[in-house]
Structure formats: structure tokens, C-alpha cells
Amino acid sequence: MTPTDDTPASPSPAGAGGAFEPAATRPVPPPAGNPSLEHTVERLVHDLLRDRRSERRWRxxxxxxxxxxxxxxxxxxxxxxxxxAAPAGPHTALVEVSGAIAADAEASADTIVSGLRAAFEDKGAQAVVLRINSPGGSPVQAGIVHDEIRRLKALHGKPVYAVVEEVCASGAYYIAAAADEIFVDKASLVGSIGVLMDGFGFTGAMDKLGIERRLLTAGENKGMLDPFSPQNERHVAHAQALIDQIHQQFIAVVRQGRGDRLKDTPELFSGLFWNGEQAIELGLADRTGSLDYVAREIVKAEEIIDYTQRxxxxxxxxxxxxxxxxxxxxxxxxxxxxxxx
Incomplete structure (x- = not known):
């Protein structure tokens, strides 16, 4: 009797279809209930929900x-x-003149004049105070404000005081000259009564770089003071005459406003500026004092209402x-x- 062989027979090299299929290439289905895969999916879903909640919160x-x-x-x-705000009783009306005086700046004539008109028209305003901290600017804008101050003073009969903080120079002093009195700090800078017209000339640099200026004009003076052309003495003389005339207008305004208080020295209208103490000595200012001092001691109305139009x-x-x-x-x-x- 032959003993039974329990060893399984070797697989046939030919499958049912007659082709050989190695075990390593057979698709292996993922094991059911794989904890690693389930954890990964759960983490992805959790991260997605967290991102959605974060986006909603930021929105x-x-x-x-x-x-x-x-x-x-x-x-x-x-x-x-x-x-x-409408004050309960008598008060001091404040209008600020701060920064450069120009048509497109906060200290434009339109802005300042609007504040001045509101201040003068308020029956409770006992006086108008201009608080000035400006290096100056456009003579046209300053002239408009100056003329309007004089008109409003005559129309409403209210006094106007200028209180200078750090600087009251050039066009800012043009405005201050319309005030009845000018108050300064000892260290304020006051004056600079003059006019300037500035620019640049590039002809030397153009020659070095080999650049030729080609300018066509209709009118022999249309290219006057062109910075890329050589200076024309006739044009320079014409421009100088213009600013000299504006300077004389400035001087006339200061003389009209300050009168006999001015000590007419050769340098007074030369464009120099002085500190507050020197300005008082020269008659460009009257005395030292702050806004609160003027409201309390001069106007006798301590409540200050700001009428500045911003x-x-x-x-x-x-x-x-x-x-x-x-x-x-x-x-x-x-x-x-x-x-x-």
C-alpha cells in the first residue's frame, strides 16, 4: 500500500486560460477595516472642515x-x-492758519475765508483770533484772505487778533498784517517780507551729455525762463520787475496794517526774519501772548470756539x-x- 502524500501539488505553469500569471502581479484588494486609511480620511475631512470654518470667520x-x-x-x-457747536454765551472765535498757504492746501483762501465769515457772522463772537503757524505761500491766496479780513472788520465792527505759534513768515505775515494786534511767543519766527521766484537751469548738464534742446514757440517770449534754454537777460529783467512790484505791494500792506508801530530799518523789508522779541522791537508784533491769554485777558471771553473750516x-x-x-x-x-x- 502506497503512503498518501499530503504535500500539495505544484501549480501548473498554465492557468485556466493557458497563460502564466505570476503571483506578484495579481491585484490584491485592500484589507477591510484598514485603520491607517480610515485615520487618513478622517484627518483630511477634519482639516477641510477646519479650513471652511476659518474662511467663514475671516469673511x-x-x-x-x-x-x-x-x-x-x-x-x-x-x-x-x-x-x-453753538456756544451758550459770549466767546472768542478761532480760525486757524496752518501750513503752506496755497489753493490746494488746507490753508487756502477759500478755507480760511469760509471760517472767517462764519466767525464774524456769529453774534456771540466777541472777537476773531487768527492762530498762525505757517511759513507762507501764495501771495494771491494771502492777499485774498487779507482783503477779506479788512472787509469783515469794517462790516461787523469786531476786533481781529493774530496769535503766532512757531512761524509767521512771508504770506502768513501778509495775512497777520490785517489784524488789530499781533501776539507772539518769544521764540516765534516772524517776518520774511519778500518775494521769490525760483527754478533750475540744466543747460550745462545738457552740454556734457550731448543733449540738444529743440523748442518751438509762437511768440518770441513764450519760452521765457525755460530751464532747458540759456538765460535771456531781457526775460530775467522782466521777471525781476514783476516780483519787485509784488514786493512793493507786500510792503504797502504791512505799512498800512502796522502804521507808526514799525521801526523802519533798512533790513525790515529785505526778507529777513526775527524771533518774537526782536519782532516786537521792530514793530512787526505787539506783545507776547498765547491764544488762551488773548481770549482771557484781551477779548474777556475765555470760551474759545473753533470756526476753522476743514x-x-x-x-x-x-x-x-x-x-x-x-x-x-x-x-x-x-x-x-x-x-x-
Missing amino acids: VFFRLAWFGLFVAVAYAIFVESRGP GNLAERLARRFGAGVGESLAIALRHLAPALR
């Missing part, structure tokens, strides 16, 4: 932030459109961040403003 945050900005801008427009928020942003952003915001706020006034 809510930015919407609230934009809404808060909108409310702040709207409130600023509303507050600015209301103007100064540009709205959109205009300030336009000056700070550029025309593109500022103009867009200004257009949007212009549509909003009528509903808030």
Missing part, C-alpha cells in the same frame, strides 16, 4: 471691519457737516493717499452726504 471679520469703516466715515461726515474726510484721504483712492471715496461719500446732513 465675517472683514465684513464687520468694512461696516465699521463705513460707519466711522459716515459719522465723520455728519459731524463735520454740522460745523462748530476739508471732509474724503478730501483729506485724497491728499494723503493720492487722487485715485481719494476721488473714488469722495464720489461715494458725496452720494451719502445728503442723507446724513
Whole structure:
């Protein structure tokens, strides 16, 4: 009797289809309930949900932030459109002249004159104080303000005082000369009664670089003071005569405003400036004193109400961040403003 062989027979090299199929190439189904795969999927789903929640929170945050900005801008427009609060009784009216005096600056004639008119027209204002901290600027803008101060003084019969902080020079002093009295600090800088016209000449640099200037004009003087052309003595003389005439206009305004208080020295109208003490000695200022001192001791009305007209928020942003952003915001706020006034 032959013993039974329990060893399995070797697989046949030919399968059912007659082709050889190595074991290593057969697809192996993933084992059921693989803990590693389940953990990976769970982690991916958790991360996805967490990212979605984070995105929602940031969206809510930015919407609230934009809404808060909108409310702040709207409130600023509303507050600015209301103007100064009405005082309970007699008060000192304040108008600021701060920074460069120019048509596109905060210290423009339009801005200053608007504040002056509001101050003079208020029956509770006992006097108008110009608080000045400016190096000067446009003689045209300064002249408009000066003439309006004199007109309003005559119309309303109220005194005007100028209080100088750090600087009252050139065009700023042109404005101050319309005041009845000028108060300074001992260290204030006052004066610079003169006119300048400045520019650059590039002809030497152009010669070195081999650059030729080609300028066509209709009118023999149209290219006057062109910085890329050689100086023309006739043009220079014409420009000098212009600024000399403006200088004489400035001197006449100062003499009219200060009168016999001026000590007429050769350097008084030379463009020099002096400290507060020297300005008092020369008659360019009257005495030392601050805004509070003038309101309390001179006007006898300690309550000070600011009538300075300041540009709205959109205009300030336009000056700070550029025309593109500022103009867009200004257009949007212009549509909003009528509903808030």
C-alpha cells in the first residue's frame, strides 16, 4: 500500500486560460477595516472642515471691519457737516492758519475765508483770533484772505487778533498784517517780507551729455525762463520787475496794517526774519501772548470756539493717499452726504 502524500501539488505553469500569471502581479484588494486609511480620511475631512470654518470667520471679520469703516466715515461726515457747536454765551472765535498757504492746501483762501465769515457772522463772537503757524505761500491766496479780513472788520465792527505759534513768515505775515494786534511767543519766527521766484537751469548738464534742446514757440517770449534754454537777460529783467512790484505791494500792506508801530530799518523789508522779541522791537508784533491769554485777558471771553473750516474726510484721504483712492471715496461719500446732513 502506497503512503498518501499530503504535500500539495505544484501549480501548473498554465492557468485556466493557458497563460502564466505570476503571483506578484495579481491585484490584491485592500484589507477591510484598514485603520491607517480610515485615520487618513478622517484627518483630511477634519482639516477641510477646519479650513471652511476659518474662511467663514475671516469673511465675517472683514465684513464687520468694512461696516465699521463705513460707519466711522459716515459719522465723520455728519459731524463735520454740522460745523462748530453753538456756544451758550459770549466767546472768542478761532480760525486757524496752518501750513503752506496755497489753493490746494488746507490753508487756502477759500478755507480760511469760509471760517472767517462764519466767525464774524456769529453774534456771540466777541472777537476773531487768527492762530498762525505757517511759513507762507501764495501771495494771491494771502492777499485774498487779507482783503477779506479788512472787509469783515469794517462790516461787523469786531476786533481781529493774530496769535503766532512757531512761524509767521512771508504770506502768513501778509495775512497777520490785517489784524488789530499781533501776539507772539518769544521764540516765534516772524517776518520774511519778500518775494521769490525760483527754478533750475540744466543747460550745462545738457552740454556734457550731448543733449540738444529743440523748442518751438509762437511768440518770441513764450519760452521765457525755460530751464532747458540759456538765460535771456531781457526775460530775467522782466521777471525781476514783476516780483519787485509784488514786493512793493507786500510792503504797502504791512505799512498800512502796522502804521507808526514799525521801526523802519533798512533790513525790515529785505526778507529777513526775527524771533518774537526782536519782532516786537521792530514793530512787526505787539506783545507776547498765547491764544488762551488773548481770549482771557484781551477779548474777556475765555470760551474759545473753533470756526476753522476743514476739508471732509474724503478730501483729506485724497491728499494723503493720492487722487485715485481719494476721488473714488469722495464720489461715494458725496452720494451719502445728503442723507446724513
